[in-house]
Amino acid sequence: MHVGVVVNPIAGMGGRVGLKGTDGKVREAIERGAEPRAPDRARRALDRLASVAPEAVVSTARDPMGERLVREAGFDPVRVVDPFGDEAGSGAVAGSETTAEHTTRVVREFLDDGVDVVLFVGGDGTAADVAEAIEGTGTPMLGVPAGVKVYSSVFAVSPEDAAEVVATFSRTERREVMDIDEDEYREGEVNPELRAVAHVPVAENLQSSKQTGGGTVESLAEGVADDIRSREGDGVTYVLGPGSTVGAIKAELGFEPSPIGVDVWRDGEVVARDATETEILAALGAENVVVVSPIGGQGFVFGRGNPQLSPAVIRECDVAIVASRAKLDDVRALRVDTDDPDLDAELAGWVKVRVGKFETRMMKIV
Template identity: 80%
Template sequence: MHVGIAVNPVAGMGGRVGLKGTDGKVAEAVERGAEQRAPERARRALDRLAAVAPDAVVSVAADPMGESVVRAAGFEPARVVDPFEGDAPGPTDTTAAHTAAVVRAFAGLDGDDAADGDGPADPVDLVLFVGGDGTAADVAGALEGTDVPMLGVPAGVKVYSSVFAVSPEDAAEVAASFSRTERREVMDIDEDAYREGEVSPTLRGVAHVPVAEDLQSSKQTASGTVESLAEGVAADVRERDGEGVTFVLGPGSTVGAIKDELGFEPSPIGVDVWRDGEVIVRDATEAEILGALGEENVIVVSPIGGQGFVFGRGNPQISPAVIRRCDLRIVASRAKLDDVRALRVDTDDPDLDDELAGWVRVRVGKFETRMMKIV
């Protein structure tokens, strides 16, 4: 097995600082104190790949797009592909063109935009990329017209495409064991519109992807109303007004209905913080949430329809540091839960993911609950 590794080092940087994406916002993310997420996600995948497929042949993009991470995981690259024409880029100075050049080289495509690199030029058996939907679209575009499959290690703020594994470790397991592929959709959204609350995924391509259980489905909008659910949860929140309980209200339409019921206009796709009858932070970043927490704190979130992710998709502001200081309340319509077999978490902290795993009670109505398992 020959795997080509490409890491988008800026993927996901905008999440915890409240930018809801990094497209065109890298400089602002850095100014807000954002830290890189993708290299650590890549290292988790590669550590697992080294454990389950130690004899894998690995080609990789030059730093900052993966070379050091590959070597740190114990692989000696068969080929290092340099898309930078000898220039030494900074850790966040990569572009979609760099990704496309690397992937075309992995696919054995010649041309002016193919990157230079030493080692085998035959097509890889799989392009394993680390990023979000934008990266997925770049990879799919570069592979268009080939049979080379692609698989994503999720690291972006938004992950709407069905070409990603559930977690970095799952990506490694799939890469090491798949025997066939299928065509799957690559979706992306306009991040500027997304920041204004408009979520309109656009088909960006169709790619060959390994067939495996540990791939997420595309995000779907769950049907059914949430009025009674919102009414019940809002009533519970109001009962705690005056007690100093801090509620961290996640993004999405379901929790948005709760915010409406509480009497305030929710930030479009952000996290709002409520305490004692008022919003104390709107569209909060991770740091703002941590600063607002008190002695008793409750997170209210809803899983993503079609995928079941409670944490790790669309709400990186609710970080491990926040989660560890809060009680968790999960809410969802019955229709949404009917679309998922289990709930999932991908917090960037494997120990926390393990702690969260198990059976949880999900509020599905004004009074009703349903037991679901976080796997």
């Protein structure tokens, strides 16, 4: 098996600092203190691949797009593609922001080498770039989720799952590559656009595409808001996650929710709007509750679209999950992908999900 590994080193950097993506925002993300997310995700996938398929033949790209991580996992790459080619000052480029053109250049070189599968690390934008490069070849692709936006169905559930799928798959199926306009996304408009259909290894531990629409949430929002109001004066801090379901709760509390952002509420007042991870941690008190709703169709509670809710935040909070019945009808189980495998394991198991003013439903986090 010959695997082509390419890493988008800037994927996901804008998430925890409240930028909802990194497209065109790398410098701002760095100024806000963002740290790379993709290398750690790649490292987890490559370490597992080395464990389950040590005989795999690996091609990769010059750093910062994969070489060091591949070697650290124990692989001796048979090919290291230079994504920067003859660009002027390529040594400087290698340490700065990479582009879609760098990704497609690497993947096309992989195809010339006859790789069996392209394993990429990034988000929906990276998926679209890889799909563009492999279009018409039939070569399968699989994503290690590392972006803020991970709506496409070409990703494994976790980095470790990606490695196991690559090591064991025997057939492929055609799946959707979705992407959204990040500027619209920052304004609260979520309109996934079909960018490509690509061959993807078949496995159970792949995620579904993002689905829109979830049925009525009015009575659910009213019930949760009533419960929050009943605790006013107790000093309970509510970390209200992104999305339309929790947005309805914010509106019921009487304030305009930040578009797809995280807002913090305590004792009848907004403590922080559109908060970053650092701002959320600073706003927490002695008793904290994070209110989140799973992504329809995928079932992710943490790890897709809400990276501000980091492991450090989650560990300081009780978790309250809310969802319409229609949304839960679209998912078989809930999922988490927090960047902390130990926390993922702690969160796993049966949980109550609030589905109405008073009603709950038991769902399993797997």
